[in-house]
Amino acid sequence: MNLTYSAEEQAFRQDVRDFLATSLPDDIRERVRLGRRLSADDHVRWQNILSERGWLAANWPEAHGGPGWGPVQRHIFDEECAAAHAPTVVPFGVNMVAPVIMKFGSEAQQRHYLPRILANRDWWCQGYSEPGAGSDLASLKTRAVRDGDHYVVTGQKTWTTLGQHANMMFCLVRTDPDARKQAGISFLLIDMASPGITIRPIITLDGAHEVNEVFLDEVRVPVANRIGEEGQGWTCAKFLLTHERTGIAGLGHAKQALRHLKSLATRVPHRGRPLLELASFRQRVVKAELELMALEVTNLRVIAAAQDGSVPGAESSLLKVRGSELRQELSELTRRALGPAALPFFPDFLHGDGELDDPTLAESAAGAAQYFNRRKLSIYGGANEIQKSIVAKTILGM
Amino acid sequence: MDFSLTDEQRMLADTLDRLIADRVAPEQRRAMLEAPADEPLALWQTFAELGLLHMPFAEEVGGLGGEGTDLMLIMQALGRGLVPAPYLAGLVLPGDLLARLGDAGQQARWLTPLLEGEHQLALAWQENDARYDAHGITTAARQDGDGWRLDGNKQLVLNAASAAALLVTARLDDGRLGLFVVPADAPGLSRRDYRTIDDQSASDLTLDAVSLSDASCLGLDVAQALDATLALGRAALCAEAVGAMEVACEQTLDYLKERQQFGTSLSAFQSLQHRMVDMHLHLEQARSMAILAATSLTLPDAERDYRLAAAKAYCGEAARFVAEQAIQLHGGMGMSEECYVSHYAKHLVMFDHYLGDVDHHLDHVSDHLVDAA
Ligand SMILES: Cc1cc2nc3c(=O)[nH]c(=O)nc-3n(C[C@H](O)[C@H](O)[C@H](O)COP(=O)(O)OP(=O)(O)OC[C@H]3O[C@@H](n4cnc5c(N)ncnc54)[C@H](O)[C@@H]3O)c2cc1C
Numbered sequence: 001m002n003l004t005y006s007a008e009e010q011a012f013r014q015d016v017r018d019f020l021a022t023s024l025p026d027d028i029r030e031r032v033r034l035g036r037r038l039s040a041d042d043h044v045r046w047q048n049i050l051s052e053r054g055w056l057a058a059n060w061p062e063a064h065g066g067p068g069w070g071p072v073q074r075h076i077f078d079e080e081c082a083a084a085h086a087p088t089v090v091p092f093g094v095n096m097v098a099p100v101i102m103k104f105g106s107e108a109q110q111r112h113y114l115p116r117i118l119a120n121r122d123w124w125c126q127g128y129s130e131p132g133a134g135s136d137l138a139s140l141k142t143r144a145v146r147d148g149d150h151y152v153v154t155g156q157k158t159w160t161t162l163g164q165h166a167n168m169m170f171c172l173v174r175t176d177p178d179a180r181k182q183a184g185i186s187f188l189l190i191d192m193a194s195p196g197i198t199i200r201p202i203i204t205l206d207g208a209h210e211v212n213e214v215f216l217d218e219v220r221v222p223v224a225n226r227i228g229e230e231g232q233g234w235t236c237a238k239f240l241l242t243h244e245r246t247g248i249a250g251l252g253h254a255k256q257a258l259r260h261l262k263s264l265a266t267r268v269p270h271r272g273r274p275l276l277e278l279a280s281f282r283q284r285v286v287k288a289e290l291e292l293m294a295l296e297v298t299n300l301r302v303i304a305a306a307q308d309g310s311v312p313g314a315e316s317s318l319l320k321v322r323g324s325e326l327r328q329e330l331s332e333l334t335r336r337a338l339g340p341a342a343l344p345f346f347p348d349f350l351h352g353d354g355e356l357d358d359p360t361l362a363e364s365a366a367g368a369a370q371y372f373n374r375r376k377l378s379i380y381g382g383a384n385e386i387q388k389s390i391v392a393k394t395i396l397g398m
Numbered sequence: 399m400d401f402s403l404t405d406e407q408r409m410l411a412d413t414l415d416r417l418i419a420d421r422v423a424p425e426q427r428r429a430m431l432e433a434p435a436d437e438p439l440a441l442w443q444t445f446a447e448l449g450l451l452h453m454p455f456a457e458e459v460g461g462l463g464g465e466g467t468d469l470m471l472i473m474q475a476l477g478r479g480l481v482p483a484p485y486l487a488g489l490v491l492p493g494d495l496l497a498r499l500g501d502a503g504q505q506a507r508w509l510t511p512l513l514e515g516e517h518q519l520a521l522a523w524q525e526n527d528a529r530y531d532a533h534g535i536t537t538a539a540r541q542d543g544d545g546w547r548l549d550g551n552k553q554l555v556l557n558a559a560s561a562a563a564l565l566v567t568a569r570l571d572d573g574r575l576g577l578f579v580v581p582a583d584a585p586g587l588s589r590r591d592y593r594t595i596d597d598q599s600a601s602d603l604t605l606d607a608v609s610l611s612d613a614s615c616l617g618l619d620v621a622q623a624l625d626a627t628l629a630l631g632r633a634a635l636c637a638e639a640v641g642a643m644e645v646a647c648e649q650t651l652d653y654l655k656e657r658q659q660f661g662t663s664l665s666a667f668q669s670l671q672h673r674m675v676d677m678h679l680h681l682e683q684a685r686s687m688a689i690l691a692a693t694s695l696t697l698p699d700a701e702r703d704y705r706l707a708a709a710k711a712y713c714g715e716a717a718r719f720v721a722e723q724a725i726q727l728h729g730g731m732g733m734s735e736e737c738y739v740s741h742y743a744k745h746l747v748m749f750d751h752y753l754g755d756v757d758h759h760l761d762h763v764s765d766h767l768v769d770a771a
Contacts, residue, residue: 136659159730205740280760345595368595375725
């Protein structure tokens with residue numbers, strides 16, 4: 001065993017660093033650094049730059065236009081991106097629907113959708129959850145009724161992340177109401193411009209417009225937009241969820257958050273000394289440091305075990321639970337380190353183009369909002385309670 | 399020992415609960431928050447009629463002589479309703495300092511109208527460079543002819559935008575701490591108004607050669623009085639947090655019973671039952687600490703401050719636990735602004751950032767751990 005990076009890996013890290021230093025636009029870097037929300041255009045601008053460099057689809061095989069990286073390179077890439085304040089790639093196209101299309105889609109579907117994803121021509125959103133179907137996703141009710149070479153889809157999706165920017169949605173629908181729960185579900189790709197679709201914002205507790213409700217009223221979707229067989233949707237969904245969970249440990253982000261926290265706690269005073277010297281605070285930072293060290297290795301172990309191309313199994317649930325807890329703890333400590341400065345709230349600055357003339361206020365503006373926003377990490381992508389049940393069942397056999 | 403409430407106290411609590419249920423429902427609360435800061439709050443008038451504005455003050459200054467327990471009951475009710483009225487920041491804290499330090503003229507000018515509901519005030523004690531330390535401030539007061547001149551910055555002054563005057567702490571040349579009444583329209587005083595993330599109205603102040611008469615000086619050595627007032631504030635905040643925790647727990651429990659997943663209500667899952675019990679435990683322990691705080695206000699200073707630091711630190715952690723679990727157990731709903739529990743959660747988390755946080759108060763307890771034994 002050897003946990004050091006090879007010379008090639010170190011050279012790769014330098015390449016990534018150089019690329020980020022020269023190619024990441026300053027305005028985007030600054031918005032990410034300050035924790036301000038990016039516009040759709042900001043995301044696309046950055047993803048086009050990545051795409052041009054051939055680095056947008058980090059997880060894709062070379063045959064489809066991926067860079068052909070192994071797990072260690074992907075890990076290095078994520079880490080450097082977070083450290084440089086690069087935006088997170090919007091995952092719904094590149095990291096979620098694309099692997100499903102590669103695995104279950106027809107050749108025609110692959111030829112049509114994959115290049116468009118690589119070129120950022122489609123913005124995808126995920127239509128899984130419904131008001132009545134969250135953790136119990138298989139109880140979803142959105143109906144798709146066959147009518148010639150179309151499905152007619154009626155129902156409601158909710159919590160649809162960034163759906164306001166999306167032109168395409170991958171969606172779980174019930175095609176057979178009589179089959180056993182999971183067996184009657186199919187996986188459809190729906191054009192968001194179709195007649196019968198209405199989208200409504202849900203404002204989250206940090207004042208952001210990040211999620212939406214999507215109403216579908218007799219929306220006609222070509223049968224050709226179904227991925228896999230009718231009734232095979234649950235297999236696609238499960239496959240995708242495991243992919244969703246791998247990135248979810250969010251190690252690069254955790255590392256960056258810890259760096260930021262240490263620097264902040266060195267600067268803010270507590271009774272004339274840096275806050276970081278205060279025992280009760282320091283202890284928690286130390287614990288977070290250890291947790292992160294362990295998680296980094298666990299993460300690499302899990303992806304290394306899946307190097308043969310298979311996706312990580314229930315182990316990804318472990319990464320999700322611990323990774324989300326750690327990131328939440330770091331956001332909590334950051335909010336606390338800010339102290340009174342965490343209180344002022346400037347939603348126009350954080351979520352829009354409003355400017356703040358006072359740089360001190362700008363630096364601390366996102367602290368509390370991010371803490372609240374990070375509560376989602378233990379809820380979405382399968383809530384942590386559900387992840388623990390998966391581990392209990394599949395790993396521990398309980 | 400006696401944990402019972404008097405009949406009057408029970409009545410007070412009931413009246414307030416009814417009033418708040420009636421007047422501060424979610425939509426009403428939103429409208430109150432959206433109203434301009436200079437528009438008089440109708441609820442304040444009702445508070446005045448109910449005697450709430452007189453309650454926490456001694457009879458000698460025209461109050462009703464309420465004790466810590468009365469204040470606790472009021473704050474708990476305000477916390478339950480998440481009531482956006484500046485009872486603590488605009489009335490209790492500045493009023494308490496005026497009652498302790500003001501002379502007859504100053505009390506007639508500022509305190510009496512405060513109790514009558516004719517104006518509100520604010521207390522400007524906090525400076526970011528001093529973090530939560532009320533004594534470590536740098537705003538300076540210098541003698542200037544017959545009067546005073548103030549220079550400096552204050553942060554997070556709650557209710558400043560609605561206040562007729564601000565009580566401002568300032569360092570004197572000899573190092574002592576002075577307290578001054580600065581009228582809201584004093585030349586040289588400017589404000590940056592904003593809302594905190596938990597919807598409190600707050601301002602940062604700049605004092606640039608603010609010139610004051612000698613009658614504006616409430617005291618030239620106010621450290622001890624300030625500590626007593628902040629202790630009162632901490633007890634009040636703990637009670638308010640307990641009220642908010644109660645509702646967050648109730649709403650979460652209701653939600654677990656009502657929400658169906660996997661063909662049953664969420665409350666059927668043992669892991670969630672245990673979590674709910676943990677929330678309840680945190681609430682009950684915090685309630686005990688809030689009672690301890692409310693009944694410790696008349697102890698000798700050191701003992702009082704030790705207990706208040708313990709209570710505030712304990713409630714800070716408990717409030718955060720309850721808030722985080724309330725969100726988590728509501729799932730996606732807990733993240734949405736439309737779901738009322740998220741507003742409780744925000745206030746419960748940010749509660750820790752007012753009048754000293756967990757670290758600040760643990761440090762105090764830790765410093766005195768041995769002498770307390
Ligand atoms: C910010 C955000 C973005 C999201 N983005 C998307 C998106 O783009 N597309 C999409 O389809 N969905 C999205 N979701 C939805 C997300 O996947 C669901 O919120 C999640 O699956 C939980 O479902 P729920 O909200 O209905 O909670 P519920 O299922 O009602 O669960 C409530 C609580 O009960 C617990 N619980 C439920 N069942 C059990 C059990 N059997 N045992 C123990 N505990 C249990 C849960 O863990 C949770 O704590 C998003 C959610 C959020 C908050």
